[in-house]
Amino acid sequence: MSYELSSGVGQKIYSAKREDQDIFDGQHTLQVLSLKKIGKNQENPEQTADRYRVVLSDGTHFFQAMLATQLNEMANEEILRRNTIICAERLSCNYVQDKRLLILMSLRVLAQSDGKIGDPISLDVPNAARSSTSSTSTSTSPAPTKATATSTPAQSSSNRPLTRMNWLPIEALSPYQNNWTIKARVTQKSDLKTYSNHRGEGKLFNVTFMDETGEIRGTAFNQVADTLFSRLEEGKVYYVSKGKVNLAKKKFSNVMNDFELNFEKNTEVEECLETTNLPMIKYSFVTLAELQDVAKDSTCDIIAVLKEYTDVAEIVSKATNRSLKKRELTLVDPSGFSVRLTLWGNQAENFQPEHENVVIAFKGVKVGDFNGRSLSMGGTSVLTQNPDISECHALRGWYDQLENGASFKAHSGGNFQGGTGSGFNRSEQKNLAEMKEEANRMPDVEDKAVYFSTKATIMHIKSENIAYPACQTCNKKVVDDGDGWKCDKCDKTWEKPTYRYILSFAVSDHSDQLWFQGFNEAGVIIFGKDADELIEIRERDDVEFNQVMSQAVCRTYNFLLRAKRDSYNDNTRIRYGVSRIVPLNYGEECKFLLDLMGSSWGQQSYGSESSDAMQH
Structure with a gap:
């Protein structure tokens, strides 16, 4: 059975006044474009239950709302998920600090669709509350406003400015979209690298973009890389459009997104001067003690105190026979463990601690099992000294009160969560x-x-x-x-x-x-x-x-x-x-x-023995 979405209802909902209760209580057929769990609402610090943010589409526009906590079970059990078609039976509109916060109070699932219906664009909602939290940062994004920066496309037939009012949240991007614009901050940019394969030589670089809804990785090759490399700077916010959205190659990326961007000749990049409340970077920290439970070769975020570090050393890789430069850092935290982290190449040469025993936050470092547990910076890892976050201030206070000569434990075992190479199976x-x-x-x-x-x-x-x-x-x-x-x-x-x-x-x-x-x-x-x-x-x-x-x-x-x-x-x-x-x-x-006896192997052995017994 096919369903027709309630086209235009999104505009009506966000134009409705407090007394227009019939609109909020109306039966609206909508599609869920995105569903994401967030932490406590910053506007309500007493809230302890998980919250879900949904992006809803009426086929013409998409807009954001919060899922009422009594509906969480539908999200947890994946009854409600991406592309689900629903009947919104009751909505609630709250006003927090003059911002409109839409809450989906009651719904009925109509069907599961294979893809997005129509080509909806972002609703221009000046009072829409867009909020997101993570384990260490909370940001609230105001409605997009016009910026005065000059457009700097990689290559374009015209110099027209990008459409700023209809930008998409990163979490709404998919390979099925051709005409999109995102507004996001560059949180990481790699060096411009050269490569060689069976098709010849080339160059590339990659960046990580972040907005209040998530992260996505972008990669540029050859001529496009030459054009865009100097235009994108870490920490700045840009409007980006006309790239290709592909399935992410997880082997080369630690960004938590199923998709990634491929920049093309017509990709347009424009610096955005309106950067209010866009997050600088989001972390999901694990303690050094918890590294024992992190799988080998996976990535994680940590924050720790730099206890000591070595000079830059030069080694020869056994695999490639190439000379590599490295520097080793010894990190400690209140969990009582110390871990060695290795910097490579330019990261090793350019590393300079801001002061003795500086607090450093690492995003996306690789976990190894050398001498128990070790860490390694990769091309997409990010190192930030003395970040202005609560975890950093707590670590600083802890280390300053630490007694001289305090000892720390080192990991002496690997991760053992199952599977050959990583755990007992x-x-x-x-x-x-x-x-x-x-x-x-x-x-x-x-x-x-x-x-x-x-x-x-x-x-x-x-x-x-x-x-x-x-x-x-x-x-x-x-x-x-x-x-x-x-x-x-x-x-x-x-x-x-x-x-x-x-x-x-x-x-x-x-x-x-x-x-x-x-x-x-x-x-x-x-x-x-x-x-x-x-x-x-x-x-x-x-x-x-x-x-x-x-x-x-x-x-x-x-x-x-x-x-x-x-x-x-x-x-x-x-x-x-x-x-x-x-x-x-x-x-x-x-x-x-018992499970082995109940398996096909066990049944086969049991059947064979029964057959032999009957013959005798």
Whole structure:
């Protein structure tokens, strides 16, 4: 069944006066162009429930409204989603600080459409309240107003100014639109890069645009890149039109949008001087402790205090044999963890802290698993020193009150949310013999690693060199120089070290036996105590130490392993490093076995055994 939208009703709704209740209570057929969850309404700080903003279309115009909280369940269960056709049964119009706020109080879903109906344009609504919040920033956008800047198109047959009154919110862009204009701030711009492929050489750069509704990435190539690169500046606001909207290539972008912009020869860019309340940048911060739960190779936003940093170093990439420049920062936050973050290329060379122990906010940094957890700036990452946000002020106060010599923990394990390469996955679990056979087929390349999930029992733990004395800041090994324990990396001397586990232990299952190597986190789980406590026991009482060692063996665990080739004394061997060790949860183990019995494999085995029994 097809539905005809109530054309022109949007203009009537926004022109209605308070007493025109019949318009607000009327039955209007509309289409949902966008639905987005936002945080607390800045106009109502007491509001704790989630709110949804909707962009509605009558086929001629589109306009924004808030979804009443009693309708949230329809959005949560995706009964209401993009392109849904609804009957708006009751609307409410509130006025907050002389701004009109439209609330959708009651609706009935009529149908789900495959696409947008008609070609609606933005409604010119001087009093429409456009609000959006995020975890760290809130902005309210006034209605578009005319700017006096000069148009600077990449290439255009005329110098006519862009249409400023009908610009779209970023979240309303889609590949089905040809004639669109956005008003947005440039929050990130990459360098102008060169590339080479089978079609020849070229150049490109990309930018990230942000308005109060979201972000989108734009890319320009070759001649268009030359023209637009100098016209777009970070922090400024522009009207942009006549580009192509494509599906986003997630491999090359960390921007949270399903679409991206491709700038073309006729793309027009005009600086907007009316920038009131457009957000500078939006963050969704995770603490350094929470990095343990962030998947490897994904991106995140963090804010932390710069504890120390290295000089620029030059390395040669094993993959490309090219020379790279890098600088390493050590970051800390109130969660008690320290993490190393690497800057590359121009970012590394140009980095200058504004002052000692500056607070830095990072957007879109890549999470790695080197030495547990590490971070890396990419081409689309953004670094901002001392941002004027509440999180920065809180961090500054916390660090200024911190006692001298305070210690921080470093991550020693990776993320383990499932899937090969990133976490323990029972469905892909292998026995030791299968692991050994697959690892032996690895290419003879030292930096190539393979990940395994397995279940095995610890049979023996080497008690020699079970832990090492570590620096309380960077966890590197320290040596006793007579005046204290000296760390060459930090150039600090400690009264006493912090011991950290470094384990070598044999494991076994029904198929084979292998030696695993584990570090501090693995040791804490195996022994149930930290390395300082175990070393104190060893130095105090040999009998108690042997009892602890004896109690640690003959226990079964789930392991996530990282297998890679290693050279020692001109001999190549495969080392199995423990990324994570998990004590058995017998409830989960039984559930997995029951699920396995109910699978096609289990039914096949059961059916085969039943058939054999009947024949006998």
